[in-house]
Amino acid sequence: MLSLFHPDAYISSLADITPRYFIERGIKGLIIDLDNTLLSWESGAIEPEISGILKEYIAAGLKLCVVSNSFNSRVSGILSPLGIPGVAMARKPRRKPFLKAMKILGTGTNETAVIGDQLFTDVCGGNRLGFYTVLVKPISKKEFLGTRVVRIAEKIVIRKLVKKQIINAPGRRP
Ligand SMILES: [Mg+2]
Numbered sequence: 001m002l003s004l005f006h007p008d009a010y011i012s013s014l015a016d017i018t019p020r021y022f023i024e025r026g027i028k029g030l031i032i033d034l035d036n037t038l039l040s041w042e043s044g045a046i047e048p049e050i051s052g053i054l055k056e057y058i059a060a061g062l063k064l065c066v067v068s069n070s071f072n073s074r075v076s077g078i079l080s081p082l083g084i085p086g087v088a089m090a091r092k093p094r095r096k097p098f099l100k101a102m103k104i105l106g107t108g109t110n111e112t113a114v115i116g117d118q119l120f121t122d123v124c125g126g127n128r129l130g131f132y133t134v135l136v137k138p139i140s141k142k143e144f145l146g147t148r149v150v151r152i153a154e155k156i157v158i159r160k161l162v163k164k165q166i167i168n169a170p171g172r173r174p
Pocket of ligand 1 (some may be wrong): 034035036037116117118153
């Protein structure tokens with residue numbers, strides 16, 4: 001059961017993971033979460049530092065697709081300036097939006113990674129399909145009440161995974 005919530009890597013920020021890290025593992029496409037992974041949920045645009053990292057990924061030949069539980073107009077409004085495709089209203093951890101994103105990426109299961117800040121939606125959803133999964137620390141502490149409740153359970157699981165040395169505490173460059 002715990003293995004479903006076990007990310008392959010745990011990082012502090014997207015800046016901690018280079019394109020090369022993925023390429024060396026045979027990964028060609030990245031499915032990336034939006035809120036609190038690329039920007040805080042109250043924000044309407046991705047900060048230049050993060051969009052610079054996304055451009056680096058693209059320049060290295062990686063394909064990107066955002067999968068978000070947020071609504072359509074918000075997702076497309078944020079992504080269209082960057083030319084990155086998105087799947088909105090995803091209701092992660094359902095399989096369907098991830099499969100849709102993989103189709104957009106044109107990658108196979110072993111060539112796809114999921115990056116997100118939530119264990120029970122991003123990591124669990126990615127693991128259900130056998131993708132490489134990366135848990136990233138949330139950009140902002142400001143979240144919806146429902147998410148804040150989920151974070152408590154999430155913290156317990158993460159602490160257990162770190163204690164069992166299944167994952168490293170973040171901050172180390174993987
Ligand atoms: Mg998120």
